[in-house]
Amino acid sequence: MSNVIIYTNSTNGVSVCVPTGELPINEVLAKDAPAGAIIVDDSTLPQGADSVFFDAWKLNGSTVTVDFPTAQAHKLRDFNAAAVQVAQARQLNTLAGIANAKSDADFASELATSRESIASATTTAQLVAIANPV
Amino acid sequence: MAGTIVADTIQDGAGNSTAMDNAIYGSAKAWVLFDGTGPTIRSSYNVSSVTRQGTGQFLVTMTNALADKNYVVVGSLVNGTTPTVNGVAFLAGSDYSGATAGSQTTTSFYFGTWAYPTTATNFPYTNVAVFR
Numbered sequence: 001m002s003n004v005i006i007y008t009n010s011t012n013g014v015s016v017c018v019p020t021g022e023l024p025i026n027e028v029l030a031k032d033a034p035a036g037a038i039i040v041d042d043s044t045l046p047q048g049a050d051s052v053f054f055d056a057w058k059l060n061g062s063t064v065t066v067d068f069p070t071a072q073a074h075k076l077r078d079f080n081a082a083a084v085q086v087a088q089a090r091q092l093n094t095l096a097g098i099a100n101a102k103s104d105a106d107f108a109s110e111l112a113t114s115r116e117s118i119a120s121a122t123t124t125a126q127l128v129a130i131a132n133p134v
Numbered sequence: 135m136a137g138t139i140v141a142d143t144i145q146d147g148a149g150n151s152t153a154m155d156n157a158i159y160g161s162a163k164a165w166v167l168f169d170g171t172g173p174t175i176r177s178s179y180n181v182s183s184v185t186r187q188g189t190g191q192f193l194v195t196m197t198n199a200l201a202d203k204n205y206v207v208v209g210s211l212v213n214g215t216t217p218t219v220n221g222v223a224f225l226a227g228s229d230y231s232g233a234t235a236g237s238q239t240t241t242s243f244y245f246g247t248w249a250y251p252t253t254a255t256n257f258p259y260t261n262v263a264v265f266r
Contacts, residue, residue, distance in 0.1 A: 009187055017185040020166060020178040022197045032183045032195040032242075055188050 004045075005029050006059060007037035014057040014064055016045070038062055084127045088118050163205065164196050165263040170247060170256035180264075190247040190254030194262060199240040205266035207238075211247055212259035 003025050005017035017037070019028040025039060046057065046066050056067045092115050099108040114130065121127045145151035164180035173186050185193040225246040237244060245262065249255040 005183070005185075011188065013188055015185050015187050015193075016173065017183045017193075018168070018173050018175055019183050020175045020181050020197075022178060022180070023182045028183050028195075032185070054186070 001041055001043045003039050004042045005033045005037050005039055006045075006064065007033055008059045012058075013055060014059045016042075016054075040064075081127060085118055085121065088127065088130065089115065092118070159266070161265075162263045163200055163266050164194075165261075166194060167259070167261045169258050170260040171258055173256070173260075186256070187244075188254070190256055191244070192247070192260070193242055193244050195242040196264070200264070200266055201240070202266075203238050203240050205238075205264050207243055207245060207262060207264055209245060209247075209260065209262040211257040211261075213249070213255070214258050 003019075005019070005025070005028065007015055007017075009015040017028065017033050019025050023031070029037060029039060040062060044062075045064050046054070053066050057064050058067050092111050096108060096111045096115075099105075099111060117130050118127065121130060142154055143151045144154060144157060162179070164178075166178040166181040166184060167176040168174060168178075168184050169176065170186070170190070170192070173184050173192070175184060180197050181194055182197040183195050185195070187193055225248070243264075247255060247257055247260060
């Protein structure tokens with residue numbers, strides 16, 4: 001058990017500031033954290049599986065709770081992005097097989113470029129844009 | 135007792151020497167090793183705190199400010215003793231969303247940690263150093 005500093009951040013989540021021990025925690029509170037931040041024992045923070053959902057942590061007074069609808073939404077968002085990526089890649093693989101069978105080098109090259117775009121996409125929005133070109 | 139040694143080079147007992155600039159500009163001005171899943175600090179130098187802003191989003195605040203914000207942040211990530219991800223990314227100067235890019239100050243900087251290709255992830259071994 002050790003003390004940490006917590007506060008509600010700009011995205012309405014909970015930031016957890018862990019002092020390294022180079023300075024007393026009260027100095028870190030004054031220097032590194034915004035006004036309103038508080039010191040709590042880290043054993044009072046959500047533990048176990050709940051700790052995984054810290055993007056859904058909410059600070060109520062001096063108590064941190066887990067907002068499960070938010071946690072589920074985040075998981076669904078990540079799953080959705082991965083599913084779109086897999087589906088697009090499979091479609092391209094099918095088309096690549098057709099292009100190769102017809103010896104269509106230009107189309108095969110275009111497909112390869114699309115596949116690289118999908119692989120490097122980092123958000124669901126980027127994947128949707130690739131799937132629906134202007 | 136305070137004092138100053140002025141020298142252009144330093145040399146060890148075996149005769150190996152190097153320019154003093156290498157010692158001044160080549161040594162880390164701050165570093166921290168921590169477990170990003172806690173976060174839990176393992177060891178540090180000139181770092182007063184590490185703040186987890188969200189999954190894979192961290193803010194490091196230094197104990198003593200640097201002369202200016204033109205410094206280099208480097209890092210390494212390990213996902214446990216047996217790597218289970220096929221790629222990691224350490225993005226200095228920005229959190230995962232990129233919303234804080236360029237927000238590096240003389241006392242603090244943000245960085246994000248990702249598992250390939252899109253997942254913000256906290257890594258058990260997160261190591262960061264600052265050079266200036």
